[in-house]
Amino acid sequence: MAQHRVAPPPKREGLRAPVGRRKFLGYLVAAPTLVVAAELTRQEIFGGPSATAAPITSAPQPPEAYDLLDLLRDASRPTANLIRVEVNRDGTVSFALPRSDNGQGIITSTQMIIAEEMGLDVDQVQVTLADARPELLFNQITGGSSTTFTTYTPIRVAAALAQMRLLDAAAQILNQDVRTLTARKGLITDTLGNALPIGDLTEPASSAVDQAVDVVLKPREDFTIIGKPQTKTDARDIVTGRKSFVNDLKIPDALPTVICRAPDLNGTPDDVENLKQVRAMPGITDVEVVSTGVAVRAQTFGQAIDGVRALQVSWNDGTVHGESDETILAKLKAAELPLVVPAGAVETVEGSFTFYFKSNSSLEPNSAIADVRSDSATIWGPMKNPVTAQAAIAKKLGLPQNAVTVHVVQGGGSFGRKLFFDAALEAAEVSQAMGKPVKLMWTRADDSRQGRVHGMCTSRVRATVTKDSVLSFEQRHTSVSTDFTHGLGDAITAAGAKAPGGNLTFAESIFELTQANPYNFGVSTRMLNEVDMRFNTSSMRNVYSPDVTTAREVVTDQLANKMGRDAYEFRREFARSDRIRGVLDAVAKQGRWGRSMKNGTAQGLGIHHEYKGVTAALVEIDCRPETVNRKIREGVTGPRVTKVTFAIDAGLVINPKGIEAQMMGGINDAIALILTSSLHLTDGHFVEASWDNYFYTRQWNTPPELNIIIVEPDDQADEPGGAGEAAVAATCGAIANAYAKAVGKVPTYFPINHLDPFPFEPKPLVPPIPESPVDGLRYTYGG
Amino acid sequence: MPTRTLHLNGEKVTVEAEDDVRLLWVIRDLLGVTGPKYGCGINVCKACTSHINGQAFNPCSVPVSDIKESDEITTIEGLADGDKLHPMQQAWIDMDVAQCGFCQPGQIMAAVAKVEQCRKEGRDVDDAAIEEIRNICRCGTYNRIREAIKAGAEEM
Numbered sequence: 047m048a049q050h051r052v053a054p055p056p057k058r059e060g061l062r063a064p065v066g067r068r069k070f071l072g073y074l075v076a077a078p079t080l081v082v083a084a085e086l087t088r089q090e091i092f093g094g095p096s097a098t099a100a101p102i103t104s105a106p107q108p109p110e111a112y113d114l115l116d117l118l119r120d121a122s123r124p125t126a127n128l129i130r131v132e133v134n135r136d137g138t139v140s141f142a143l144p145r146s147d148n149g150q151g152i153i154t155s156t157q158m159i160i161a162e163e164m165g166l167d168v169d170q171v172q173v174t175l176a177d178a179r180p181e182l183l184f185n186q187i188t189g190g191s192s193t194t195f196t197t198y199t200p201i202r203v204a205a206a207l208a209q210m211r212l213l214d215a216a217a218q219i220l221n222q223d224v225r226t227l228t229a230r231k232g233l234i235t236d237t238l239g240n241a242l243p244i245g246d247l248t249e250p251a252s253s254a255v256d257q258a259v260d261v262v263l264k265p266r267e268d269f270t271i272i273g274k275p276q277t278k279t280d281a282r283d284i285v286t287g288r289k290s291f292v293n294d295l296k297i298p299d300a301l302p303t304v305i306c307r308a309p310d311l312n313g314t315p316d317d318v319e320n321l322k323q324v325r326a327m328p329g330i331t332d333v334e335v336v337s338t339g340v341a342v343r344a345q346t347f348g349q350a351i352d353g354v355r356a357l358q359v360s361w362n363d364g365t366v367h368g369e370s371d372e373t374i375l376a377k378l379k380a381a382e383l384p385l386v387v388p389a390g391a392v393e394t395v396e397g398s399f400t401f402y403f404k405s406n407s408s409l410e411p412n413s414a415i416a417d418v419r420s421d422s423a424t425i426w427g428p429m430k431n432p433v434t435a436q437a438a439i440a441k442k443l444g445l446p447q448n449a450v451t452v453h454v455v456q457g458g459g460s461f462g463r464k465l466f467f468d469a470a471l472e473a474a475e476v477s478q479a480m481g482k483p484v485k486l487m488w489t490r491a492d493d494s495r496q497g498r499v500h501g502m503c504t505s506r507v508r509a510t511v512t513k514d515s516v517l518s519f520e521q522r523h524t525s526v527s528t529d530f531t532h533g534l535g536d537a538i539t540a541a542g543a544k545a546p547g548g549n550l551t552f553a554e555s556i557f558e559l560t561q562a563n564p565y566n567f568g569v570s571t572r573m574l575n576e577v578d579m580r581f582n583t584s585s586m587r588n589v590y591s592p593d594v595t596t597a598r599e600v601v602t603d604q605l606a607n608k609m610g611r612d613a614y615e616f617r618r619e620f621a622r623s624d625r626i627r628g629v630l631d632a633v634a635k636q637g638r639w640g641r642s643m644k645n646g647t648a649q650g651l652g653i654h655h656e657y658k659g660v661t662a663a664l665v666e667i668d669c670r671p672e673t674v675n676r677k678i679r680e681g682v683t684g685p686r687v688t689k690v691t692f693a694i695d696a697g698l699v700i701n702p703k704g705i706e707a708q709m710m711g712g713i714n715d716a717i718a719l720i721l722t723s724s725l726h727l728t729d730g731h732f733v734e735a736s737w738d739n740y741f742y743t744r745q746w747n748t749p750p751e752l753n754i755i756i757v758e759p760d761d762q763a764d765e766p767g768g769a770g771e772a773a774v775a776a777t778c779g780a781i782a783n784a785y786a787k788a789v790g791k792v793p794t795y796f797p798i799n800h801l802d803p804f805p806f807e808p809k810p811l812v813p814p815i816p817e818s819p820v821d822g823l824r825y826t827y828g829g
Numbered sequence: 830m831p832t833r834t835l836h837l838n839g840e841k842v843t844v845e846a847e848d849d850v851r852l853l854w855v856i857r858d859l860l861g862v863t864g865p866k867y868g869c870g871i872n873v874c875k876a877c878t879s880h881i882n883g884q885a886f887n888p889c890s891v892p893v894s895d896i897k898e899s900d901e902i903t904t905i906e907g908l909a910d911g912d913k914l915h916p917m918q919q920a921w922i923d924m925d926v927a928q929c930g931f932c933q934p935g936q937i938m939a940a941v942a943k944v945e946q947c948r949k950e951g952r953d954v955d956d957a958a959i960e961e962i963r964n965i966c967r968c969g970t971y972n973r974i975r976e977a978i979k980a981g982a983e984e985m
């Protein structure tokens with residue numbers, strides 16, 4: 047995989063930063079060593095130019111002027127809570143990040159931000175994940191790719207203030223003018239070569255009283271860490287097996303626990319016939335009926351699974367009893383909002399697409415540890431939203447919220463699922479029922495069949511055209527209701543979203559705040575209707591964008607066709623901004639748009655604008671029979687994406703390696719979403735029970751050629767945009783277009799293999815967990 | 830309950846476990862060695878990939894009674910030579926492969942065995958060989974995995 051960075055335009059003249067640099071407010075916290083703080087939400091206080099987008103000539107759509115990232119930031123302004131940076135006596139600097147890291151690399155980028163401001167090496171900064179802090183209200187949520195955007199400036203303010211205090215303290219001790227001192231690798235040095243380690247300075251630099259101080263940040267021209275590729279700081283721990291996930295924690299007496307679940311989605315237990323026998327099975331310590339099933343606790347997970355498999359339970363119907371893909375699709379069709387511009391009056395181009403259910407399982411299944419006592423509870427889990435979790439768990443247990451301690455553990459992937467805390471809530475209930483600590487894990491079958499999903503949805507598009515322009519572009523998106531009851535990370539909002547009608551409004555606002563049409567397509571409207579059908583849903587490396595964008599980009603290609611235009615030229619002309627043209631040009635040039643392609647293979651384009659970033663993808667696909675029909679044991683092959691050229695302009699880039707990693711992940715997601723992976727709803731349950739049923743991208747599906755380009759914006763952006771979810775949508779659109787061109791037929795549903803016969807034998811529903819094979823030694827390989 | 834002696838990561842350990850408990854749970858739940866991960870329990874995801882006598886295998890699908898005292902079991906924790914990383918681990922760091930990291934112990938153990946298999950069979954460690962690796966990475970790090978395997982193979 048080649049990586050390129052497009053050089054930024056020449057810097058502003060002069061060596062020094064412009065006068066009138068922005069000032070921010072930081073706080074010294076009274077403590078024996080240096081502790082500083084900044085408001086997580088408050089930004090600039092006065093002076094200097096502020097960064098705004100270029101003027102928009104045509105009527106702005108909401109996401110261009112104010113998008114989800116702004117909402118996530120502004121939601122918290124009034125709460126004005128502090129984040130703290132501390133300088134330790136051993137010369138390290140520590141900071142507890144009120145966010146959750148599930149592999150996005152935000153710990154590393156936060157270390158970089160602090161190291162930059164304080165002249166440290168990245169590994170001198172210790173960043174940990176903060177426990178649930180209810181006083182942070184909205185501020186403790188990791189979602190919408192918002193982390194770096196919302197925390198960048200406050201963290202810099204605190205770090206810059208710490209640096210200023212350390213320099214002042216050193217100047218006094220060394221008896222030197224502070225302007226002649228330099229800070230590097232945790233040493234403050236004067237021109238004579240005297241050096242003081244910051245660990246020795248933390249006491250003299252500390253403050254006896256709390257006070258507010260004006261802070262000036264390091265000018266961007268002087269950055270030496272931000273913007274440079276940085277390997278993840280936990281890379282060594284990961285490759286040696288030392289990185290711990292929640293199930294790797296050794297909490298005394300928290301024994302493996304698994305739940306026997308209903309055949310129906312969200313079915314509940316009615317009666318258990320053989321509790322006593324199962325309690326007596328080898329290794330099993332406890333069996334209790336709980337609200338979601340029958341919990342089995344044992345010495346090993348294997349024995350807990352054996353217990354689950356032996357249970358004889360009668361079940362109450364689930365929430366979608368008897369429903370199937372077809373019945374749900376019919377309900378969605380019936381709920382589609384009307385298109386306003388009549389068909390047939392002028393020339394129209396239409397599209398109608400179905401996107402089937404998709405699983406957002408991460409590789410680490412839902413897991414949590416709970417130790418519930420009579421008057422308190424301690425929970426460990428990978429939660430993006432620990433404050434809401436704390437409140438919900440307290441309510442479930444009948445404890446005051448402050449009696450529940452929630453420890454946030456690094457997660458093994460999230461993709462939206464860990465906005466919720468299903469396993470933590472269940473673990474708390476089970477621990478209370480058993481009166482013992484539990485380490486609760488959803489098995490893969492549970493996670494796949496009963497875990498949260500991206501809801502089925504449809505997207506209808508109608509565009510009206512003349513010979514050389516697009517008069518209108520209407521899109522109606524209709525979806526199985528997406529659960530946003532995690533609100534914005536705060537128990538109060540979550541309660542609001544649970545109020546009748548509350549969720550729809552919230553979903554509509556998320557839709558409005560994220561879905562901009564990146565083209566000047568005349569009168570452009572987008573509307574969302576969601577239908578609540580009692581599925582377990584959540585976002586999935588975005589909420590609406592991959593589907594909305596796929597529909598829009600496929601119709602955009604058809605519009606270009608209709609007007610007899612090249613798909614790239616057409617997009618270029620109708621793009622709403624130069625930033626979009628920037629990424630589009632980058633992929634067209636480096637991906638050699640328009641090169642001649644063999645029969646059965648084709649190129650396709652897609653673009654997207656969201657999270658203050660713009661993206662473009664140029665995909666090549668191979669749909670020739672010898673490729674489509676290649677055989678892989680218990681795997682799905684089909685059309686192969688052979689090459690992806692992808693460009694992102696994400697504003698200020700903290701860690702290019704991190705952005706590239708996130709884009710790579712999103713591209714592999716897009717391949718799965720368009721070509722291979724979906725859930726099938728049959729008779730009230732999802733069929734897919736493991737990775738040999740649910741075909742997420744594998745090595746044999748991933749593109750052999752991948753080129754990710756980071757385009758730096760013209761305007762020297764001052765703030766980083768979001769990256770975690772940015773790659774999926776544009777790539778989905780590009781794959782769909784390439785596929786349509788290669789096979790000469792525009793797909794109407796995704797993934798394209800959804801209606802093919804199952805390439806697997808569905809696993810039984812009872813018992814709910816398949817037995818582990820015993821023939822593992824037959825499949826060894828090596829030297 | 831039978832007492833068993835295993836050779837795990839170069840050490841002789843004893844543990845009490847019923848015959849049919851799969852080795853993965855003996856390693857993780859009873860011996861507290863947590864590098865191999867559970868991702869499916871049915872020999873599909875390969876997150877638990879470890880080595881038995883130098884061959885890649887999946888302990889989620891092997892009853893502990895199938896393991897002989899003479900068998901050498903190696904998990905990711907035992908791959909490095911003390912503080913000196915195995916070349917494949919180093920390549921993983923150099924290429925900054927890991928995202929969440931959950932799949933990566935299994936990916937690295939699979940990669941080492943795949944390279945050794947190619948050597949034995951006189952094949953190149955090329956894209957076709959790498960595409961035989963079944964390990965899932967739900968974070969989608971496949972492309973960096975490919976680069977790391979090729980780089981690691983050169984140093985092995």
Ligand code: FES
Nearest residue numbers: 868870872875889
């Ligand atoms: S847990 Fe062993 S292969 Fe998935």
Ligand code: FES
Nearest residue numbers: 930932966967968
């Ligand atoms: S790095 Fe997360 S599953 Fe592979």
